Amino acid sequence: MGPILEVANLTKRFGGLTAVSRLDFELREGEILGLIGPNGAGKTTTFNIIAGVYGADEGEVRFAGESISGLAPHQIARRGIMRTFQHNRPFGGMPVLDNVMVGAHTRFSRNPFSGKASREERQQRQRAEGLIDFVGLAGLRDADVGTLSFGQGRLLEIARALAGEPRAILFDEPAAGLTPAELDRLAGIVRGIAGRGIAVLLIEHDMRFLLPLAGRVVVLNFGARIAEGTPQEVRSQRAVMDAYLGDAAAL
Amino acid sequence: MQDFFELSLSAAASGCIYGLVALAYLLMIRPTGIINFAVGEWAMLGAFGGFLLLTKFEWPYPVGMAVVVALMLAVGWGTERLAVRPLMEKRAPLLAPILALLGMLVIFREAISVSFPPDPHPVPYAFEIQHQKYFIIAVSALVFAGFWFFFEKTLWGRSFEAVSLNRRAAALMGINLSRVTALSFAGGAGAAGLAGLLVSPNVSAHYLMGVPLAIQGFTALVIGGVGRVEGALLGGMLLAFAEQLTTRYAPIPSGYAQGVPLLFLMIFLLVRPTGLLRARAA
Amino acid sequence: MRLAAWLGAFAVLAALPFFLGSYHNDVYRKLLLWITLALGYNFLFGICGQVAFSHFAFYGIGAYSVVILLFQVGLPLPLAITLGVVICVALALAVAIPATRLEGFYLALVTLALAQLFIVVLNEGGAVTGGTGGIAGYRLPAVFGWRIAGPAYTVVIVFLMLATLALLLRLDGSWFGRACRAVRDNPEAAAAMGVDVARTKVIVFTLTSALAGVAGMVYAFVDNTVNPPIFGLDNAFLILFMVIVGGAGRHAGAVIGAILLFLLPFWLSPLVGHHHQLVFGLFVLAAILFQPKGLIGLWDRFSR
Numbered sequence A: 001m002g003p004i005l006e007v008a009n010l011t012k013r014f015g016g017l018t019a020v021s022r023l024d025f026e027l028r029e030g031e032i033l034g035l036i037g038p039n040g041a042g043k044t045t046t047f048n049i050i051a052g053v054y055g056a057d058e059g060e061v062r063f064a065g066e067s068i069s070g071l072a073p074h075q076i077a078r079r080g081i082m083r084t085f086q087h088n089r090p091f092g093g094m095p096v097l098d099n100v101m102v103g104a105h106t107r108f109s110r111n112p113f114s115g116k117a118s119r120e121e122r123q124q125r126q127r128a129e130g131l132i133d134f135v136g137l138a139g140l141r142d143a144d145v146g147t148l149s150f151g152q153g154r155l156l157e158i159a160r161a162l163a164g165e166p167r168a169i170l171f172d173e174p175a176a177g178l179t180p181a182e183l184d185r186l187a188g189i190v191r192g193i194a195g196r197g198i199a200v201l202l203i204e205h206d207m208r209f210l211l212p213l214a215g216r217v218v219v220l221n222f223g224a225r226i227a228e229g230t231p232q233e234v235r236s237q238r239a240v241m242d243a244y245l246g247d248a249a250a251l
Numbered sequence B: 001m002q003d004f005f006e007l008s009l010s011a012a013a014s015g016c017i018y019g020l021v022a023l024a025y026l027l028m029i030r031p032t033g034i035i036n037f038a039v040g041e042w043a044m045l046g047a048f049g050g051f052l053l054l055t056k057f058e059w060p061y062p063v064g065m066a067v068v069v070a071l072m073l074a075v076g077w078g079t080e081r082l083a084v085r086p087l088m089e090k091r092a093p094l095l096a097p098i099l100a101l102l103g104m105l106v107i108f109r110e111a112i113s114v115s116f117p118p119d120p121h122p123v124p125y126a127f128e129i130q131h132q133k134y135f136i137i138a139v140s141a142l143v144f145a146g147f148w149f150f151f152e153k154t155l156w157g158r159s160f161e162a163v164s165l166n167r168r169a170a171a172l173m174g175i176n177l178s179r180v181t182a183l184s185f186a187g188g189a190g191a192a193g194l195a196g197l198l199v200s201p202n203v204s205a206h207y208l209m210g211v212p213l214a215i216q217g218f219t220a221l222v223i224g225g226v227g228r229v230e231g232a233l234l235g236g237m238l239l240a241f242a243e244q245l246t247t248r249y250a251p252i253p254s255g256y257a258q259g260v261p262l263l264f265l266m267i268f269l270l271v272r273p274t275g276l277l278r279a280r281a282a
Numbered sequence C: 001m002r003l004a005a006w007l008g009a010f011a012v013l014a015a016l017p018f019f020l021g022s023y024h025n026d027v028y029r030k031l032l033l034w035i036t037l038a039l040g041y042n043f044l045f046g047i048c049g050q051v052a053f054s055h056f057a058f059y060g061i062g063a064y065s066v067v068i069l070l071f072q073v074g075l076p077l078p079l080a081i082t083l084g085v086v087i088c089v090a091l092a093l094a095v096a097i098p099a100t101r102l103e104g105f106y107l108a109l110v111t112l113a114l115a116q117l118f119i120v121v122l123n124e125g126g127a128v129t130g131g132t133g134g135i136a137g138y139r140l141p142a143v144f145g146w147r148i149a150g151p152a153y154t155v156v157i158v159f160l161m162l163a164t165l166a167l168l169l170r171l172d173g174s175w176f177g178r179a180c181r182a183v184r185d186n187p188e189a190a191a192a193m194g195v196d197v198a199r200t201k202v203i204v205f206t207l208t209s210a211l212a213g214v215a216g217m218v219y220a221f222v223d224n225t226v227n228p229p230i231f232g233l234d235n236a237f238l239i240l241f242m243v244i245v246g247g248a249g250r251h252a253g254a255v256i257g258a259i260l261l262f263l264l265p266f267w268l269s270p271l272v273g274h275h276h277q278l279v280f281g282l283f284v285l286a287a288i289l290f291q292p293k294g295l296i297g298l299w300d301r302f303s304r
Helices: A042-053 A073-079 A096-103 A115-135 A152-164 A181-195 A231-235 A239-245 B004-032 B040-055 B061-089 B095-115 B129-153 B155-165 B167-173 B175-203 B208-225 B230-248 B254-271 C005-019 C022-048 C055-072 C077-099 C104-123 C150-170 C175-185 C188-191 C197-220 C233-246 C251-272 C275-292 C294-302
Strands: A003-014 A016-030 A032-036 A058-063 A082-083 A168-172 A199-203 A216-221 A225-230
Touching: A003 A042, A003 A199, A003 C022, A016 A042, A016 A058, A016 A225, A032 A042, A032 A181, A032 B095, A032 C150, A042 A073, A042 A168, A042 A199, A042 A231, A073 A082, A096 A115, A096 A152, A096 C175, A115 A152, A115 A181, A115 C175, A152 A168, A152 A181, A152 C275, A168 B230, A181 A199, A181 A225, A181 B175, A199 B095, A199 B129, A216 A231, A216 A239, A216 C233, A225 A231, A225 A239, B004 B129, B004 B155, B004 B175, B004 B208, B004 B230, B040 B061, B040 B095, B040 B208, B061 B095, B061 B175, B061 C275, B095 B208, B095 C275, B129 B155, B129 B175, B129 B230, B155 B167, B155 B175, B167 B175, B175 B208, B208 B254, B230 B254, B254 C077, B254 C104, C005 C022, C005 C150, C022 C055, C022 C150, C022 C175, C022 C197, C022 C251, C055 C077, C055 C104, C055 C175, C055 C197, C055 C233, C077 C104, C077 C197, C104 C233, C150 C197, C150 C251, C175 C188, C175 C197, C188 C197, C233 C251, C233 C275, C233 C294, C251 C275, C251 C294
Parallel strands: A032 A199, A032 A216, A082 A168, A168 A199
Antiparallel strands: A003 A016, A003 A058, A216 A225
C-alpha cells in the first residue's frame, strides 16, 4: 500500500516557539495511523497544517503525489481529505440529514439549476441516509442537531466527513468525551472506514483507545518525531516513555 | 493662521464628540463583543434630557448635566437588563443582542418622536457660545483621563480588561460577568448621552440626530481601533480633522462633507479594519 | 412546487388587480414589491447569515439607474435595464469581495455606510439625480408599441415576485442553499466540508443585491417618481425587521413578515398616527427575546 499523504520536513514556528520541527511521516492507503505525543507536542499544529487551517514555514505536504501545501481548507476537502473537529461543530440550523449532506458538497456538479443537480440531490440523500445508519444514528435523520447528545454529535461529525467520499480522513481527538460504550462503537466505525480503503489519521490522547486500533503510530515530542512503528514497538521505546514521564498512566 | 486655529478648535471639539461616541461603543464591545448601534439614540436622549432639564425646567447647568448623565447611566443599565441579559443567559448567538438593540434604537427614537414635537429643540450652552468648544474639550479630556485611569490603574478596570480578553477565563476567576456587562452598558450610555448633551447646543436636539452620530462615532472607533480607550479619542480627532479640512479646502460641494465619515469608514474597514492603535497584549 | 401550482398562483395574483380600485391596486403593488425585497433579503440574512443594510440601497440604485439611463442619458429600455443590472452587480462585487475577507459584521458596517453614502450622493447629485427633490413625471416607455400601465403593470410586478420566489426556492433546495446555511451556521466547518465560504458570501450578496436592483427598476414606474427619502435607512431597517418578525431563514416567514409590517401602519394609524415604527421596534424586540424563529416559528408550533 503506497503512501497517500506525505509530510516532509514540516516546520512551523509561532513567534519564538517552534511548534513543529522538520517532521516527516507518511500515511498509507487503508491504514489507521495514530499521531500521538504529550500535550504541546505539536500534534494539533501538524493536523491544522495538513487541514489547511494555516501554512507551514518550511516543508511540504503531499497528497496523492501532489503538493497541497498552502491550500485553503475548502480546497483540501475538494482534493479528498476530510476532517472532524474535536469540539463538535454541527450546523445548528439544519437537521441531521442536511448536516451530512453538506459533507457531500464537493460531490455536486457546479450548476444548481440543471436536471443533473436534482438527480445528484436524490443520490446524495440516499448515500447520506446510508451513512447515518453506518455511524449508528439511524432514526435521527430529521432530528434537530441541538437534541443530539455529545456522543451522537461526534458520530454526526464522522458521517458528515464520510459524505465527502474522502480518500483520507483526519480525526481530531475523536475519543474525547465519549463513554466506554461509545468508544467501542467509534473503534468499530474507524475500522470500518479503514476497511473501505480510506486512510485514517488519528490524533489521540487516549492510549487505551488508540493503541489497539492503530496499525502504526508516530510519536511526537517538542514538535519532532521521536518514534515510529507499531503500537507495541513504540510503547516500549525509551524516548517515548521519557516523553510521557509523569503521564505514565496514559501509556 | 487665525483661521487655521479656529478650524483646529472646531475639529478638536467635534473630535471629542466623536471620540465620546466611539468610547461608548468601545465600552460595550470590549467585554461582550456586542456592537450597539443604539448609542446614537442614546446621544439623542442625552440631548433631549438637556432640553427638558436645562431649557424647559431651567435647572442650573451643572445640576442638569449631572442629572442627565445619571439618567443615562440608568438607561444603559436598563437597556442591558432588558435587551441583552436575557439573550446572554439563553446563550443566544452574538447577532441576537445586536438585533435586539437595533429594535431598541427604533423604540428610543420613536418614543422621543411621540413625546415631543418634530422641530429641533434648543439646548443651552454651558457658558457662552464661544466657550462651548473649550468646554467640550475639557469635559472630554476629563472623561477620557478618567476612563484611562480606571482601566490602567484600578482593580475593577483590570477585571474589565480580563473579561475583554477571555470571558470564560474571567468568569472562572470569579469576575461577575453580568455586573461587568451592566456597568459597561451604563458607562456606554453615559458617554453617549454626554456627547449628545455637549453637541446639541450647536445642532439642537432632534429625534433624527442619532444615526449620523452613530455612524461618525463608529467610524472614529474603526479608525482608532477597539483595543484602547485612547484609540477612540484619536479616531475621533482624525475623523473630525479630515472632515473639517475637506469641507474647508477641498473643491467639492459642502453637502458631500457628510460623505466624508462614510467614505472613511468604508476605506478603513476594507483596508485597515483593526484600526490604527493595537490593543495591549495580555 | 409543481408548474401547475405556479401557474395557478400567477393566474390568481395577476387577475386580482383587475378587480381592485386604483387605491387598492397601489397598495397591492407596493405589497408585492416589499414581499419581493423581503424574499431576497431573507436569502441573504436568514439563509446565508449575512447582515447587510444595503438591500434597500440597491433597490434605490436600480430605480435611479433605470430612470437616469432612460431619461437623462436617453438609452432604449432594454439597454437601460441591462446596464442598470450591471451597475448593481459591479457595485455589489466591489463591496462584497473585500468585505467578505473579514469578520461577518464588517459587511454590515460597510453596507450601512454605503446606504448612507447613497443618500448623500442622491441629495448632492444636482441635475443628474434631481437632488433632494428627486426625479418625477416620467412614464414607462412603450414596449412594442404598448404602454403598460394600471393593472397590466401590476401583472409585471406579480411576475417579478413569483420569479424571485421561484429562483430563490430552487437555489435553496440545491447544494448551494445548503452551503449558504452551512456558512451561516458554522463557517469553519463549512470550509472543512469544501465550501468556499468567501465565494459563497460574495455570490449571495451580489445575487440578492441585483434582485433588489431589478425590483427597484420595476418600482421606478409604480409612482413614477424617485426621491432620496424613499430609499433611506428607515426602510433598510424595515426590511430587516420584516424578515426577523416573520421568521428568518424561511421564505414563508419573509412573506408573512412583509405582509404584516407593510399592512400594519394602515391598521395602526388611527391609533398611533405615523409612529408605527415604534410598534415595529417593539415587535422586533419581542421576536428576538421570545420567539427568535419569528411568526412562522409560532405557526409551526401550533400546527404540530
